[in-house]
Amino acid sequence: MERILIENGIVVTQNDDREIIHDGAVAIEDDTIAAVGPTDEVAGAVDADRVVDASDHLVIPGLINAHTHVTDILLRGSCGTDRGLYDWLYNVKQPGTSVMTPDDHETAAALYCWEAIRSGITTFVENDAEMRYGATEMLESKFRAFERSGIRSIYARGVRDLPPDEGFEALIETITAKEPTVDHPDQHEYTAETDEWVAEVESLIDDYHGSADGRHEVWIAPVVIEAMTTEGLQESYRLAEEHDVMTTIHTAEAPEQEAGAISSIEKLSNIGCLGEHALLGHCVQVTDRDLRLLAKTDTRVAHNVGSNMALGNGFAPIPSMRDRGVTVGVGTDNSILSDQVNMLGDLRLAALAHKGHHRDPGVLPAQEVFDMATIEAARSIRKEDTLGSLEVGKRADVALLDVDHPQFTPLPDVIRALVYQARGTEFDTVICDGSFVMEDGEVSLTEEYPDLRQQAIDAASRIVEESGLAESDHS
Template identity: 30%
Template sequence: MHLLLPRWLIAIEPRGVLTDHALVIDGERIVDLLPAPAALARYPEAEVTRLPEHALLPGLINLHAHSAMTLLRGYGDDLALMTWLNDHIWPAEGKHVSDEFVFDGTLLAIAEMIAGGTTCANDMYFHHGAVARAALSSEFRMMVGCSILEFPNAYAANADGYIRRALECIDEFRGENLVGFTLAPHAPYTVSDDTFRRVITLADELQIGIHCHIHETQDEIAGSLKQHGVRPLARLAGLGLLGNHLIAAHMVHTTDEEIALLARHGVHVSHNPASNLKLSSGFARIADQLAAGINVGIGTDGAASNNKLDLFAELRLAALLAKGASGNPEALPAWQALEMATLNGARALGWDDRIGSLRPGKQADVIAVDLSAAGTQPCYDPVSHLVYAADRNQVSHVWIAGRNVYAAHRHLSLDLADAQARARRWQSRISA
């Protein structure tokens, strides 16, 4: 039994800030949330962690990531998306991506994410087993997205090969608490109608989600109009892809009709503000999507297009962009931004019964943020500070499924020096 005693406790469900309260963890789960004096009296034998200047809140959820691409951080910067992909990223991946590359890159990403208060990521990449093993070895929660494309790389020769390898991996890790899977058709411009139909059928049979880049750029939309005669979302709707099993990454360019379509089908959206800006993809209509009732979470995308996996930075950017793009200073207030990075992400993954808020019965994915720094003083509203003023370096403690994986700014579930050394070896190989 473990009692956490923060200055502020932000459970997300319900909204509000509790003071002088305790969160009680037993094994993997939260078992109680009650005033601190009552907790100390009820659980006199429990281990106690006092967090006198800290906000305690659910771990952040990165709803769209390519974790292994940390090894390509800063590689081919300041380019348009398709130039960046065709001339830099895909050639580098074709030469270097392997089980070892993906494990090492994912491990580095996990080290960065845990230290920044992220306890769960929705990934999309190749060598899915390596992603799962990196997560399990570092006690990190990971939704492993099994990428599917038509064209070959070292991992698979065609869409059938990608799907076969995905199914093998899903079967291998079945039953793991910290690891789940989605089928991840890369994008409408890299996946055929027949493959999309097969993905839909398999996802339904396996009762798993689908994760796909959609409407990221105007070029994607123009290409679809030329090839298929309709915009990508209309094509996917015709194929039957839209539904509450789908996480649509980016959704930058949406009409009123498309926003209504997404809402009607219960599609989840991952908003990736820094990546959208860096690749000049555009400004997503997030305020309008939220107003329509769409469940929107927040993602970083990969470190190659961001260039960091920092959800505190994304929180602030998402809130400010929503205000600027809509002309409404009340658009996306701090509370809603924080919900996007926690409970909304959990809902998108189908894991809101286990994570995303600090509610008894849920698994204890919890972070503590020290707000005593000069940049977060004075503190009238800890929620406001978490979104607009705090940074990831103020995360002091992290628990995932009840296990303390980061304490006093030190990793407890992975060897940071080893992860950094692996990254340096890959830098030497890629530079050469």
């Protein structure tokens, strides 16, 4: 058992009182927080094996990314943006990810984790929407990188059991016609029968849930409600309850998805698929009735402000959700939409965007925004008892942010500084589960992948060529 003492820092506890301890310390024993308090009290009571001097640092809980996509990071910057949801999905993301090899998936996962760690993230939820049924070799490669990263990875296996009908196939044909040089995959390749999906996910849970010394989890993720049968949605929620995990679904993201007789959220409510085991991504196109149903069922929401703005889909009514008591976590979503894996950057974006959208400068205070990446994000994934704050007995996920920079000068309000002044690149030490995953700015993962940056550049170049994206008029 290793005892670590972090001392002389500004400790942002995120406990119930949102206590901030100047000249504070955090003591870690093995994988657990053993003490939090003033340095002179904690240091005198701990016989530490390692001491970290956190002078000129904020000591915060490891950040939690409630909704993200890992694989398409290799398409970042090479295939054009300024597209709507379906144009981007069918003409960019699917063609690019469909030609990726197992090695590409491992490279993408390692690159993602490298960037996430440097941004203070210790937990992320990946909604893997474009992985074909039975892609075991791809998943093994991805999970290998996740384990080597040392941080917490929640892999939500994307499932679809309803092929597109004739009308939607015609729409896809119209959308993809604008990119004749691109190799568009057949949509039927992404679907399988409900029982096949359930069997695969249960197998993944048996093989991988709780692996990586407990840091890796497996959930189930119906990709979108319109690509699922009622049976498929119900079986997904049943599986989540049975295995005490969660479902996570892209919900009410674009206006086109809410053109039916009832809303997506009302449908999920009617068939028994809302509740504490449901984390809904986006929830942009929602009504007051939808918000009431979310609050009534204790359904959680992942707010993806960067991608929602990039696709021109609008703003989820986060202030109204919070007023009703809906738990909300922030997600960075796709790095080819929000451009970077940077939680603090997205917190600033969320805080400012909602002020402007609602024409109310007080609509979303800095503390509430920071909560959505820490303690409230932990609740959004049902882990508020173990993650999201620096408290005795919780898992030792800690990030140190260097404030010896001009943008933090002066520093009268720590929370406002984290939300509005930080660039998200000032972290130099990150601990997950009591182990250093970044120390003095060096990420340990890069020792496993010493040529990672060049591997990613080479893989990205080949993927763009093989998929036909290189010849796109919108590259």
